[in-house]
Amino acid sequence: MTAGTIIIGAGQAGAETAFALRKLGYQKPIHIIGKEPSLPYQRPPLSKTFLKGEIAPERLLFKPAEIYQREKIRVLTKTEAAKILREKKTLRLKNGENLAYDHLVLATGGEARQLNIPGASLRGVHLLRKREDSESLREAAEKEGRIVIVGGGYIGLEVAASLKQKGCDVILLEAEPRLLSRVAAPEISAFFQEIHEAHGVEIRCGARLVSLEGRDHVEALRLDGGEIIKTPLALIGVGLCPNTGLAEEAGLLVADGITTDIHSRTSDPFIFAAGDCANHPSRIYRRRLRLESVQNAIAQAQSAAATICGCEKPYIEVPWFWSDQYDVKWQMAGLSEGYDGRVVRGEMGGRRFSVFYLRGGFLIAADAINSAADFMAARLAIAAGVFVDMGRLGDESCSVREALGI
Ligand SMILES: Cc1cc2nc3c(=O)[nH]c(=O)nc-3n(C[C@H](O)[C@H](O)[C@H](O)COP(=O)(O)OP(=O)(O)OC[C@H]3O[C@@H](n4cnc5c(N)ncnc54)[C@H](O)[C@@H]3O)c2cc1C
Structure with missing residues (x-):
């Protein structure tokens, strides 16, 4: 038997x-090495249903464990x-311990x-990545009844929605002049600000945190204008640092993540x-x-497995992502960075609309709010x-599929 x-x-x-x-059909040994105490689990519910205790x-x-045993995955x-x-x-x-490998x-x-x-x-200052983080955040929020969230991206906004729905007082601080400014159009930022405010979340854009204060437990947050916001609980939701240390130490190419080819x-x-x-x-x-998404993790993993098995499957997929906040399902197809034109279809007030992003006349991304059909059509059109x-895409008498020619 080889190392596997x-x-x-x-x-x-x-x-x-x-x-x-x-x-x-890979028959050799497979070992998964994990730092955490649990079998592999999903992270998206950590800011949504799991955080709410649902x-x-x-x-x-x-x-479950039996499936790993059955598949001989240790x-x-x-x-x-x-x-x-x-x-x-x-x-x-x-x-x-030393473990030999054929592929790593x-x-x-x-x-x-x-x-x-x-x-x-x-x-009292929390981060959110692991199951235990979500559990301790939930417990603290239940005890304190209020929280200040630093960061108006997906995770900050989802936590704001979940804890608000659990009855917490929530203040959300965003350093940029609008929410989600790096990933979405102003219409999407304005929509989410309105939805959160309608549920009673206090949103403060242009609010830059300079320090957290307290003896050993947080008591207040200080903003760069000198303003103090008292709070016994804070969540820092300002992004992710990829774990590249092992790769760097081994001399692999690393530049904002571990550099791979199209076959992972x-x-x-x-x-x-x-x-x-x-x-x-x-x-x-x-x-x-x-990318930091479930779709990307799955597609790249499948591509790596195919290459290991000698049947290469290049990773060429339109990135997609979703976010659930209150009764709003936001689905994103593609990446909007660098767009030079956009078209809004549907009714923001009716909580069902989409923003399509174009560059040089080509569709590069779409944000669909409670509008799964627009999301699906956009994914196909970006891939094609x-x-x-x-003008045609903006004409709502014409269906999205017709306007996109798919
Ligand atoms: C709160 C939250 C909500 C999210 N919501 C969404 C969503 O709605 N939609 C979406 O598409 N994506 C969402 N994501 C992102 C998505 O969960 C991630 O993109 C996905 O989990 C990435 O999978 P991964 O396997 O690359 O990394 P991870 O799931 O982080 O797994 C990496 C594992 O490697 C372990 N590890 C690291 N170094 C070592 C080592 N040296 N030895 C052993 N083990 C090690 C870590 O402990 C960890 O368990 C969310 C993420 C979070 C945190």
Whole structure:
């Protein structure tokens, strides 16, 4: 029996790689090495249903333990990979054990970004990435009944919605002049600000945090104009730092994530990377991308598994993402960065509308609010590289599919 495949990271990409390998008929040993105490689980509910206490921890698991046993996938939980010895094709674990590999997959995800300001590590200041983070945030919110959230991106807004629905007083601080400014058009920012305010969340844009204050527990937040906001509980939701340390130390190419080719191979042909830690070339956008989404983790993992099995499946997919806030389902197809034109269809007031983003006349992205059909049509049109007549797309007597010519 040969060494088989070792996957570092028991998350979305790690689990998907293992099951995709088995689905493709891979018969050699598969080990998943995971730092966390749990079998691989889903993270999206951590800011949504799980944070609200609506689902039990077991519901987060991708698969129960029996399925890993049946598929002969060995998951080592509470186990940290410490060093990759490339010349020996061996992985050293933190506990000193050495494991040989034929192929190695880095699916190490990332850590919630911490703010480098005074008071960031006071008690009562939370980050959200792991199941335990969501549990302790829920417990603290239930105890304190109020929270200040720093960061008006997806996670900050989802937590604001979930905790508001649990009856908490919520203030959300965003340093930029509008919410979601890096990822969405002003119409989308304005819509979410309105929805949150209608539910009683206090949104403060242009509010830059300079310190968190308190003896050992947070008592207040200080903004750059000197304003003090008292709070016993804060969440920092300002993005993610990819876990690239192992790769860097092993001398692999790393630049905003572990550099891969379109088949998820790193600069070492026996080592792959997938998920939030990986940076891949996008044929659709003609640039390198590091994405943080379920779709990306799954597609890259499948591509890595296919390459390992010798049946290459290039990763060429339109990125997509979703966010649930109150009764709003927001679905995003593609990436809007660099758009030079946009078309809004539908009624913002009716909570059912879409924003289509174009560059040079081609559709590059769409944000669909409670509008699954527009989302699906946009995904197809972006993949097909459709040149769009903006006037026709803006004409609501014409269906989206007709206007996009798909
Ligand atoms: C609160 C929250 C809400 C989200 N909501 C959405 C959503 O609505 N839609 C969406 O598409 N995406 C969402 N995401 C993003 C999505 O969950 C991630 O993109 C996805 O989990 C990435 O999977 P991954 O396997 O790359 O990383 P992870 O799921 O982070 O897994 C990486 C694992 O590797 C482990 N690890 C790291 N280093 C080592 C080491 N040296 N040794 C052993 N183990 C190691 C980590 O402990 C971790 O368990 C959300 C994320 C969060 C945190």
